[in-house]
Amino acid sequence: MKYADLHPNIRIRIITDFFTDLTQKSIIPFMAIYLSIQIGAGVAGLLLTVNIVASMIVGLWAGYWSDRIGRKKLMVIAQTLQVVALLCLAIANSPWMDSIIVTCLMFLFSSLSSGITVPIANAMIVDVSSEHERHYVYGLQYWTTNVAVTFGALMGGLFFESFRFLLFSLVCLESIATLFILIFIIRETMDKHVMGRADQSNDPGPSTTPMQADAPIQRNILKTYWAVFQDKRFMVFFTATVLAVSLEFQLDKYIAVRLKSEFTAQLFGSDISGLRMFSLIMIINTVLVALVAIPFSRWMGRFQFRSIMTAGMCLYTAGFAVLAFSNWAWLLISSAILLTIGELMYAPVRQVMLAGIIPDSDRAAYMAVDGLSYNVAALLGSIGLTIGAFLPSYVMAVLYVLMGFWALIFFRMLFRKAEEQHQHLACADAS
Template structure:
């Protein structure tokens, strides 16, 4: 599999997503600090919560309508809103104007735009990729996202505090370029004639439908998502995702706090604190992803999804479990390597599983619902910080084992069900 062999939409989206992630991550992580200084920590927390909830709601709305009117139109609308938001953010933080009210409102508008774009862009990738391409596509996407996050954080650290106007201006220019690319280069991936003439089949138990039977126009948004959340296989997958991703959210919460308060050691003759060790763990994760993600995803593609998921989740869980309680520097470093390898294995397979199990008629709706799993995982990450204040580190490690093994069991249940359905379809075609 080569990059040039992919559908043009996928090639373009991977490039534009890289620059979008780069610019977004140069703003979002630092906006919380800025708002806390300007309006106080309490109001800043309320605003960030409102942004998150609003983004979730608009994402569900966008997923519903994308399956009915197509992908491109909504993506262009969302990107136009993003350009407006970033332009106003630049003006509101310019040498000629300094408005915290406009900044807050435009930050909300930017969050709404991102909420619309994400499930639709994910559905578009599924629209134009084959099953055998997806391991490579999601491995590549995983790599570009992590690299963009790293350089975005570096760019934000350099420019956000003292050169916000310049930063927002650069981000706005990138957003304008992305808008023109969407308008003139991205092609619609849904058959509009099928959208117009589609007839409904509201059977929530059906896991797949032919592409011609797209989303029924008359089924409202509540019925659509009721059908999604009645899909037992998807809900098992949803639960597995929450458990797996919540381990990742422990890293910058409970684990960071524990290392800061408990860890101190010498490494290469130098004293290192818990914060230094936390930074080293993050650097190991980032560098490994940047260097080996793409060749690694190609190499593991020769193995079965069940084997990759099993080994990956075991390594991932083992890494987080050790980091939850150990204060031995070399063991922590080894565990960081293990969890990164595990993440490189399980994360693309998870995306492939999702792409293969969702019905054609409700792709964007399922993608939007899947996005809720990350919000639930973030909530569990915060809960872990609270529990860590009362539980000893070895108890937290035991909890991580339960979460990781639980995620693996649920992922394997989904894989087994998918394999059984494929065998059933094969037998039916043969007969």
């Protein structure tokens, strides 16, 4: 599999997503600090919570409508909103104006734009990729995202505090370029026959008044997501994702706090604090992903997905379990390497599984709900920090093992059901 063999939309989206992630990560991680200084930590926390909730709600709305009117229209609308928000952010932090109110409002609009774009962009990749391409595509996307996050954080650290106007202006220019690419180069990927069936199912009929027409649409939104949450196979996948991803959210919460308070050692003849150890773990993760993600993804493509998922989840879980209790520097470094390799194995396979279990007619809606799994996992990460204050570190390690174990059990259940379905279809074809 080569990059040039992919659908043009995928090739373009990988490039534009890289620059979007790069610019977004140069802003978002630093906004919490900036807002805390400007309006207080309590109000800043409330504002960030509102942004997350609003982004989740608008993502569900966008997922529903994307399956009915197409991907491109909503993506253009969302990107236009992003351009306006970033332009106003630049003006509100310019030499001519300094407005915290405008900054907060435009940051909300930027979050709404991202909430609309993410599930639709994910659905677009599934629209135009075949099953054998997806492992390579998601491995490549995983690599570009991690590299973009790293350089975005570096760029934000250099420019955010003293050169916000310049930073927001650069991000706005990137957003404008992405908008033009969406309008003039990206093609619609939603099957018109699928859109037609969805539109027909929502048609209130010629005799329905405008007031009456709104009601079925609202009911259909609720029915769509009710059907998603009643899809037992997808909910098994959702639960497995929450359990697996919540381990990742423990890294910068409980594990970071534990290392800061408990860890001290010597490495290469120098004293190293818990915070420096945590930074070293993050550097190991980032460098490994940047160096080996793409060739590793190609090499893993020769193995069965079930075997990759099993080995990957075992390494991933073991790595986090050790980080939860060990204070031996070299064991922590080894665990960081193990969990990174495990993540490189299981993460692309998870995406391939997701693409295979969602129906064509509600693809973006399922992607929107899948996005909720990360919010739930983030919540579990925060809860882990709280309960970690009362439980010893070895108990937290046991909890991590249980979470990883059940995530693997649920993922393997899905593999087994898929194999049973294939066998059933093969028998039906033979008869």
